[in-house]
Amino acid sequence: MKDLHQVSVTVNGTVHEVSVESRRTLADMLRHDLGYTGTHLGCEHGICGACTVLVDGSPVRACLVFGVQTDGRSVRTVEGLAARGGELSDLQRAFSRHHALQCGFCTPGFLMLAEAFLAEYPEPSEQEVRELVASNLCRCTGYQGIVEAIKETADERARG
Ligand code: FES
Numbered sequence: 001m002k003d004l005h006q007v008s009v010t011v012n013g014t015v016h017e018v019s020v021e022s023r024r025t026l027a028d029m030l031r032h033d034l035g036y037t038g039t040h041l042g043c044e045h046g047i048c049g050a051c052t053v054l055v056d057g058s059p060v061r062a063c064l065v066f067g068v069q070t071d072g073r074s075v076r077t078v079e080g081l082a083a084r085g086g087e088l089s090d091l092q093r094a095f096s097r098h099h100a101l102q103c104g105f106c107t108p109g110f111l112m113l114a115e116a117f118l119a120e121y122p123e124p125s126e127q128e129v130r131e132l133v134a135s136n137l138c139r140c141t142g143y144q145g146i147v148e149a150i151k152e153t154a155d156e157r158a159r160g
């Protein structure tokens with residue numbers, strides 16, 4: 001018999017009631033039970049960061065968190081970055097301008113990581129941005145465009 005638990009989780013502002021097994025990861029719950037397939041899975045053991053989402057505003061690796069741990073909490077995924085009408089956020093537009101993605105597989109994780117980082121450190125140095133992005137793996141871009149996009153977004157936001 002399956003070991004099912006009722007979870008009430010808010011994802012990008014929408015409340016979901018979902019029944020999940022205790023071993024179901026947050027990444028699988030988001031992708032398979034709730035349809036938020038923008039969260040990508042690479043390594044599935046906490047190394048690559050492709051699965052990064054925000055839980056109550058803090059970045060977590062969704063492959064290392066169980067879905068049941070988000071009961072009563074608020075999750076933000078890459079689908080929650082754009083405006084309701086589909087207009088990309090300033091950070092997403094900067095990624096596009098700076099060619100901060102090629103295959104795009106790592107991109108949701110970098111975007112969510114950077115979103116949380118900029119909320120906490122609104123005026124980072126380039127070195128701080130470089131240290132931030134070292135936590136996630138990108139096999140395509142060489143990171144330069146990603147660093148430029150995050151730095152430019154910070155600078156734009158600081159200018160208002
Ligand atoms: S898939 Fe979660 S860290 Fe790689």
Ligand code: FES
Nearest residue numbers: 102104138139140
């Ligand atoms: S853009 Fe391909 S892995 Fe980062």
